[in-house]
Amino acid sequence: MLALIITGIIVLITVITVQIGKVSELGAQLRGVAEVERRSNERTAIWMVIFMVVFLVFCIVSAWYYKNYMLGYGPHDSASAHGGKLDHMFNVTLLFTGIVFVVTQIFLFWYPYKYRDRKGVVSKFFTHNNRLEAIWTFLPSIVMVYLVVEGLIVWLEVMPDVDENEDYIEIEATGSQFLWEIRYPGPDDKLGTKNFKLIDPATNPLGQDWTDEKNIDDFHAIDIVLPVDKKVRVRITAKDVLHNFYLPHFRVKMDAIPGLPTYFIFTPTRTTEDYRQGLKEYAEYHVPFFEDEPDGPQKWEMFDYELACAELCGKGHYSMRRLVKIVSEEEYEDWLGQQNSFYLTNSDPFKGRLLPIEAKRRATELLSEVQSALKAEDYENTIRLTNVFFETGSALLKDDSKYELDNIVEILGMFANMNIQISGHTDNTGDALTNQILSEERAKNVVKYLADNGISSARLTGIGMGPNRPADTNDTAEGRQNNRRIEMRILSNS
Numbered sequence: 001m002l003a004l005i006i007t008g009i010i011v012l013i014t015v016i017t018v019q020i021g022k023v024s025e026l027g028a029q030l031r032g033v034a035e036v037e038r039r040s041n042e043r044t045a046i047w048m049v050i051f052m053v054v055f056l057v058f059c060i061v062s063a064w065y066y067k068n069y070m071l072g073y074g075p076h077d078s079a080s081a082h083g084g085k086l087d088h089m090f091n092v093t094l095l096f097t098g099i100v101f102v103v104t105q106i107f108l109f110w111y112p113y114k115y116r117d118r119k120g121v122v123s124k125f126f127t128h129n130n131r132l133e134a135i136w137t138f139l140p141s142i143v144m145v146y147l148v149v150e151g152l153i154v155w156l157e158v159m160p161d162v163d164e165n166e167d168y169i170e171i172e173a174t175g176s177q178f179l180w181e182i183r184y185p186g187p188d189d190k191l192g193t194k195n196f197k198l199i200d201p202a203t204n205p206l207g208q209d210w211t212d213e214k215n216i217d218d219f220h221a222i223d224i225v226l227p228v229d230k231k232v233r234v235r236i237t238a239k240d241v242l243h244n245f246y247l248p249h250f251r252v253k254m255d256a257i258p259g260l261p262t263y264f265i266f267t268p269t270r271t272t273e274d275y276r277q278g279l280k281e282y283a284e285y286h287v288p289f290f291e292d293e294p295d296g297p298q299k300w301e302m303f304d305y306e307l308a309c310a311e312l313c314g315k316g317h318y319s320m321r322r323l324v325k326i327v328s329e330e331e332y333e334d335w336l337g338q339q340n341s342f343y344l345t346n347s348d349p350f351k352g353r354l355l356p357i358e359a360k361r362r363a364t365e366l367l368s369e370v371q372s373a374l375k376a377e378d379y380e381n382t383i384r385l386t387n388v389f390f391e392t393g394s395a396l397l398k399d400d401s402k403y404e405l406d407n408i409v410e411i412l413g414m415f416a417n418m419n420i421q422i423s424g425h426t427d428n429t430g431d432a433l434t435n436q437i438l439s440e441e442r443a444k445n446v447v448k449y450l451a452d453n454g455i456s457s458a459r460l461t462g463i464g465m466g467p468n469r470p471a472d473t474n475d476t477a478e479g480r481q482n483n484r485r486i487e488m489r490i491l492s493n494s
């Protein structure tokens with residue numbers, strides 16, 4: 001029905017237009033063609049001027065009206081150290097192009113009016129004018145040179161890479177259809193190497209090379225969390241097609257290209273909370289965030305910085321959103337403390353054991369334990385070797401015990417006159433004699449490892465204590481676990 005009515009209206013309008021055309025044709029015949037043409041020219045010329053005025057007023061008023069929606073205006077202040085410079089560049093460019101736009105529009109419509117067909121008035125023709133040539137060559141060149149030079153200066157300020165010894169945080173963003181994977185370097189502050197051949201969507205989505213120690217503590221994050229006022233270098237890459245790493249509030253935008261890592265360096269200068277307080281000043285942020293919850297939180301309270309993909313990368317392109325949270329240094333440290341290494345949580349063959357990278361830290365710890373044991377009277381302090389592991393029910397050392405044992409070898413090298421005793425302990429479950437033998441064998445194997453690694457056997461004693469010296473209760477699983485242990489005691493150091 002509606003289609004029928006619309007068709008009817010269109011037919012009617014066509015008929016009316018044709019009829020009006022016929023009437024004016026008849027009128028023209030009556031008044032004379034020349035007169036009709038003159039009137040038509042006059043009308044068109046006036047309409048051109050009217051259109052120009054309305055159009056320019058519309059452009060300027062709408063730009064002014066919508067300015068708070070543009071980056072760099074109203075609530076959309078830059079939240080990064082370099083952002084202001086880019087905003088300034090955009091404004092300078094807008095100023096020049098704006099002037100050129102307005103002036104050309106005026107000329108475009110004013111001249112058809114001024115030089116409309118009038119009786120007895122003839123246009124002036126000239127073939128060449130040096131002054132005009134000079135003006136329209138030099139003026140644009142000066143403006144262009146200014147824009148290019150200023151642009152280059154800003155580029156050189158914003159884009160240089162970080163210095164090796166500078167204080168900065170490096171994170172990595174990998175784009176893929178359709179999500180951003182964010183990787184942090186973990187406690188060692190270093191991102192591990194990757195190899196695309198190692199990518200396994202389930203267990204190793206980024207293709208991290210687990211033989212690189214730097215990878216062990218790297219963690220993956222859902223949101224980007226960063227401390228305020230700290231330089232950040234983002235490694236940007238992609239796994240499938242072209243994406244674009246875009247942080248509008250920080251004026252950060254860089255292509256993510258498969259096989260060609262790019263980067264962007266920026267310093268966030270305003271925390272999320274601070275930015276929210278800024279938005280609070282604007283009426284358009286004083287509306288409910290959820291339309292159906294008039295008493296719910298307001299728009300400014302719910303604001304979050306965001307990461308988007310600014311490359312039309314496929315059907316799910318819109319879903320590549322991640323939140324960016326800028327927090328204080330303390331909040332950042334807190335958050336870091338809650339993150340778990342991807343390796344440990346997803347593909348950990350060490351499960352709860354010492355990792356090579358932690359073993360290094362343990363070396364310092366062990367050394368300080370030895371030093372405080374040396375200070376104690378009669379070397380009373382025994383040192384528990386928490387990272388010596390055996391196969392279940394066996395005296396066979398596990399491979400990953402070597403880190404702790406190598407640390408002891410090193411310490412015995414440092415204290416060349418130190419003699420030690422290694423004792424094995426068990427819990428009280430099972431047969432007492434078996435336990436006694438097991439503890440002896442375990443202590444012996446530790447001693448053997450140390451001797452095999454260059455420590456004179458004269459400096460080493462190994463004894464088995466069985467369950468006779470419990471360190472904890474034997475009534476709980478945890479207590480028994482504590483009782484099954486290897487200890488080291490310093491016998492002499494002279």
Ligand SMILES: [Cu+2]
Pocket residue numbers: 175176242243244309310311312313317320
């Ligand atoms: Cu994308």
